[in-house]
Amino acid sequence: LRLAVLASGRGSNLQAILDAVACGRLDARIAGVFSDRRSSQALERAREAGVPATAVSPKGFASRALFDEHLFSLVDAVHPDLIVCAGYMRLISDAIVATRTGRMINIHPSLLPAFKGLHTHEQALQAGSTEHGASVHYVTPELDGGPVIAQARVPVQADDDAARLGTRVLDREHPLLVATLQLFASGRASLIDNRVYLDGQPL
Numbered sequence: 001l002r003l004a005v006l007a008s009g010r011g012s013n014l015q016a017i018l019d020a021v022a023c024g025r026l027d028a029r030i031a032g033v034f035s036d037r038r039s040s041q042a043l044e045r046a047r048e049a050g051v052p053a054t055a056v057s058p059k060g061f062a063s064r065a066l067f068d069e070h071l072f073s074l075v076d077a078v079h080p081d082l083i084v085c086a087g088y089m090r091l092i093s094d095a096i097v098a099t100r101t102g103r104m105i106n107i108h109p110s111l112l113p114a115f116k117g118l119h120t121h122e123q124a125l126q127a128g129s130t131e132h133g134a135s136v137h138y139v140t141p142e143l144d145g146g147p148v149i150a151q152a153r154v155p156v157q158a159d160d161d162a163a164r165l166g167t168r169v170l171d172r173e174h175p176l177l178v179a180t181l182q183l184f185a186s187g188r189a190s191l192i193d194n195r196v197y198l199d200g201q202p203l
Protein backbone atom coordinates (compact mmCIF):
# COMPACT_ATOMS: atom_id res chain seq x y z
CA LEU A 1 0.00 0.00 0.00
CA ARG A 2 1.47 3.32 -1.08
CA LEU A 3 0.64 6.16 1.28
CA ALA A 4 0.83 9.91 1.02
CA VAL A 5 0.60 11.55 4.44
CA LEU A 6 -0.53 15.15 5.01
CA ALA A 7 0.35 16.78 8.32
CA SER A 8 0.50 20.34 9.64
CA GLY A 9 2.12 20.12 13.05
CA ARG A 10 3.82 17.82 15.52
CA GLY A 11 3.48 14.67 13.41
CA SER A 12 3.14 12.08 16.16
CA ASN A 13 0.60 10.15 14.09
CA LEU A 14 3.01 10.20 11.15
CA GLN A 15 5.70 8.88 13.50
CA ALA A 16 3.43 6.00 14.53
CA ILE A 17 3.01 5.08 10.85
CA LEU A 18 6.75 5.39 10.16
CA ASP A 19 7.55 3.16 13.16
CA ALA A 20 4.94 0.56 12.21
CA VAL A 21 6.28 0.39 8.65
CA ALA A 22 9.87 0.17 9.88
CA CYS A 23 9.20 -2.76 12.18
CA GLY A 24 6.99 -4.61 9.69
CA ARG A 25 3.68 -4.21 11.55
CA LEU A 26 2.22 -2.30 8.61
CA ASP A 27 2.53 -3.51 5.01
CA ALA A 28 2.85 -0.06 3.55
CA ARG A 29 5.29 2.38 2.11
CA ILE A 30 5.12 6.12 2.69
CA ALA A 31 5.72 7.61 -0.74
CA GLY A 32 5.66 11.20 0.45
CA VAL A 33 4.84 13.51 3.33
CA PHE A 34 3.27 16.90 2.62
CA SER A 35 2.70 19.86 4.86
CA ASP A 36 1.11 23.29 4.56
CA ARG A 37 3.58 24.53 7.21
CA ARG A 38 7.33 24.69 6.74
CA SER A 39 7.86 24.50 10.50
CA SER A 40 5.91 21.24 10.83
CA GLN A 41 7.82 18.65 12.84
CA ALA A 42 6.28 16.05 10.54
CA LEU A 43 8.69 17.13 7.79
CA GLU A 44 11.71 16.44 10.02
CA ARG A 45 10.32 13.10 11.12
CA ALA A 46 9.83 12.10 7.48
CA ARG A 47 13.31 13.16 6.40
CA GLU A 48 14.86 11.37 9.33
CA ALA A 49 13.19 8.20 8.11
CA GLY A 50 14.35 8.80 4.54
CA VAL A 51 10.89 9.70 3.26
CA PRO A 52 10.55 12.59 0.78
CA ALA A 53 8.96 15.56 2.54
CA THR A 54 7.50 18.63 0.88
CA ALA A 55 6.15 21.86 2.35
CA VAL A 56 3.87 24.12 0.38
CA SER A 57 2.82 27.35 2.03
CA PRO A 58 -0.66 28.63 1.17
CA LYS A 59 0.81 32.13 1.12
CA GLY A 60 1.18 33.29 -2.45
CA PHE A 61 -1.86 31.39 -3.70
CA ALA A 62 -4.87 33.52 -4.58
CA SER A 63 -7.41 30.98 -3.36
CA ARG A 64 -7.85 27.71 -1.49
CA ALA A 65 -8.70 26.03 -4.78
CA LEU A 66 -5.42 27.11 -6.41
CA PHE A 67 -3.36 26.10 -3.37
CA ASP A 68 -5.05 22.70 -3.23
CA GLU A 69 -4.62 22.14 -6.96
CA HIS A 70 -0.89 22.70 -6.60
CA LEU A 71 -0.46 20.68 -3.41
CA PHE A 72 -2.47 17.75 -4.71
CA SER A 73 -0.63 17.75 -8.04
CA LEU A 74 2.48 17.01 -5.94
CA VAL A 75 0.58 14.39 -3.92
CA ASP A 76 -0.70 12.73 -7.11
CA ALA A 77 2.84 12.64 -8.48
CA VAL A 78 3.85 10.06 -5.84
CA HIS A 79 0.93 7.84 -6.94
CA PRO A 80 -0.57 7.05 -3.55
CA ASP A 81 -3.17 4.30 -3.13
CA LEU A 82 -4.37 6.13 -0.04
CA ILE A 83 -4.01 9.73 1.16
CA VAL A 84 -3.83 10.00 4.96
CA CYS A 85 -4.64 13.27 6.70
CA ALA A 86 -2.81 12.90 10.02
CA GLY A 87 -3.17 16.20 11.80
CA TYR A 88 -3.63 18.15 8.58
CA MET A 89 -5.34 21.29 9.80
CA ARG A 90 -6.57 22.91 6.59
CA LEU A 91 -9.90 22.50 4.90
CA ILE A 92 -9.54 20.82 1.51
CA SER A 93 -11.60 22.10 -1.42
CA ASP A 94 -14.61 20.07 -2.47
CA ALA A 95 -13.29 19.53 -6.00
CA ILE A 96 -10.17 17.80 -4.66
CA VAL A 97 -12.11 15.69 -2.17
CA ALA A 98 -14.80 14.71 -4.69
CA THR A 99 -12.27 13.23 -7.11
CA ARG A 100 -10.61 11.16 -4.38
CA THR A 101 -13.62 9.53 -2.75
CA GLY A 102 -12.64 6.34 -0.99
CA ARG A 103 -8.94 7.14 -1.32
CA MET A 104 -8.55 9.76 1.41
CA ILE A 105 -8.91 9.28 5.16
CA ASN A 106 -8.53 11.48 8.24
CA ILE A 107 -7.97 10.91 11.94
CA HIS A 108 -10.10 13.08 14.19
CA PRO A 109 -9.83 13.30 17.98
CA SER A 110 -13.44 12.60 18.95
CA LEU A 111 -16.02 9.87 18.73
CA LEU A 112 -17.67 11.13 15.55
CA PRO A 113 -20.33 12.24 14.85
CA ALA A 114 -19.81 13.97 18.21
CA PHE A 115 -17.55 17.03 18.37
CA LYS A 116 -16.55 17.88 14.83
CA GLY A 117 -14.09 20.69 14.14
CA LEU A 118 -11.52 22.10 16.57
CA HIS A 119 -11.03 21.90 20.36
CA THR A 120 -12.66 18.51 20.63
CA HIS A 121 -11.34 17.76 24.13
CA GLU A 122 -12.76 21.03 25.46
CA GLN A 123 -16.02 20.23 23.68
CA ALA A 124 -16.21 16.78 25.29
CA LEU A 125 -15.50 18.16 28.77
CA GLN A 126 -18.02 20.95 28.34
CA ALA A 127 -20.68 18.48 27.23
CA GLY A 128 -20.02 16.36 30.32
CA SER A 129 -19.18 13.27 28.24
CA THR A 130 -18.14 10.22 30.22
CA GLU A 131 -16.49 8.71 27.16
CA HIS A 132 -14.34 10.28 24.45
CA GLY A 133 -11.90 9.03 21.84
CA ALA A 134 -10.78 9.18 18.25
CA SER A 135 -12.16 8.24 14.85
CA VAL A 136 -10.67 7.39 11.48
CA HIS A 137 -13.05 8.30 8.68
CA TYR A 138 -13.20 8.77 4.95
CA VAL A 139 -12.85 12.38 3.87
CA THR A 140 -15.96 13.77 2.19
CA PRO A 141 -16.90 17.40 1.49
CA GLU A 142 -18.64 17.66 4.89
CA LEU A 143 -15.98 18.57 7.49
CA ASP A 144 -15.34 15.56 9.76
CA GLY A 145 -18.59 14.14 8.38
CA GLY A 146 -17.46 11.23 6.20
CA PRO A 147 -18.20 7.56 6.95
CA VAL A 148 -16.38 6.28 10.05
CA ILE A 149 -14.07 3.28 9.56
CA ALA A 150 -12.81 2.69 13.12
CA GLN A 151 -12.83 4.30 16.55
CA ALA A 152 -10.93 4.06 19.84
CA ARG A 153 -12.63 4.94 23.13
CA VAL A 154 -11.23 6.32 26.36
CA PRO A 155 -12.96 7.17 29.64
CA VAL A 156 -13.26 10.77 30.75
CA GLN A 157 -12.08 11.11 34.35
CA ALA A 158 -13.52 13.49 36.91
CA ASP A 159 -10.33 15.54 37.26
CA ASP A 160 -9.53 15.73 33.54
CA ASP A 161 -8.60 18.94 31.84
CA ALA A 162 -8.32 19.21 28.05
CA ALA A 163 -4.57 18.50 28.08
CA ARG A 164 -4.84 15.34 30.18
CA LEU A 165 -7.78 14.06 28.19
CA GLY A 166 -6.06 14.95 24.93
CA THR A 167 -2.96 12.97 25.89
CA ARG A 168 -5.10 9.93 26.73
CA VAL A 169 -6.81 10.19 23.34
CA LEU A 170 -3.55 10.72 21.42
CA ASP A 171 -2.06 7.56 22.97
CA ARG A 172 -4.93 5.65 21.41
CA GLU A 173 -4.83 7.50 18.09
CA HIS A 174 -1.49 6.02 17.15
CA PRO A 175 -2.44 2.31 17.33
CA LEU A 176 -5.90 3.10 15.91
CA LEU A 177 -4.43 4.75 12.82
CA VAL A 178 -1.89 1.97 12.26
CA ALA A 179 -4.54 -0.76 12.67
CA THR A 180 -6.87 1.05 10.27
CA LEU A 181 -4.13 1.44 7.68
CA GLN A 182 -3.41 -2.27 7.97
CA LEU A 183 -7.08 -2.89 7.08
CA PHE A 184 -6.40 -1.07 3.82
CA ALA A 185 -3.03 -2.75 3.30
CA SER A 186 -4.70 -6.16 3.54
CA GLY A 187 -7.53 -5.05 1.26
CA ARG A 188 -10.19 -5.47 3.95
CA ALA A 189 -11.71 -1.96 3.96
CA SER A 190 -13.50 -0.17 1.15
CA LEU A 191 -16.12 2.49 0.49
CA ILE A 192 -19.10 1.60 -1.68
CA ASP A 193 -22.04 4.01 -2.17
CA ASN A 194 -20.79 6.09 0.77
CA ARG A 195 -20.83 3.09 3.12
CA VAL A 196 -17.82 1.45 4.70
CA TYR A 197 -17.37 -2.24 3.92
CA LEU A 198 -15.16 -4.46 6.01
CA ASP A 199 -14.40 -7.93 4.65
CA GLY A 200 -17.20 -7.39 2.13
CA GLN A 201 -19.83 -6.63 4.78
CA PRO A 202 -21.27 -3.16 5.43
CA LEU A 203 -20.27 -1.76 8.84
Ligand code: GRF
Pocket residue numbers: 007008009010011012013014086087088107108109134170173
Ligand atom coordinates in the same frame (compact mmCIF):
# COMPACT_ATOMS: atom_id res chain seq x y z
C1 GRF B 1 -4.31 14.63 16.42
O1 GRF B 1 -5.02 14.73 17.63
C2 GRF B 1 -5.23 14.39 15.27
O2 GRF B 1 -6.31 13.57 15.58
C3 GRF B 1 -5.72 15.78 15.00
O3 GRF B 1 -4.59 16.59 15.15
C4 GRF B 1 -3.68 15.96 16.05
C5 GRF B 1 -2.39 15.80 15.32
O4 GRF B 1 -1.36 15.32 16.13
N1 GRF B 1 -6.39 15.87 13.73
P1 GRF B 1 0.02 14.88 15.48
O5 GRF B 1 0.48 16.04 14.59
O6 GRF B 1 -0.18 13.63 14.71
O7 GRF B 1 0.97 14.70 16.63
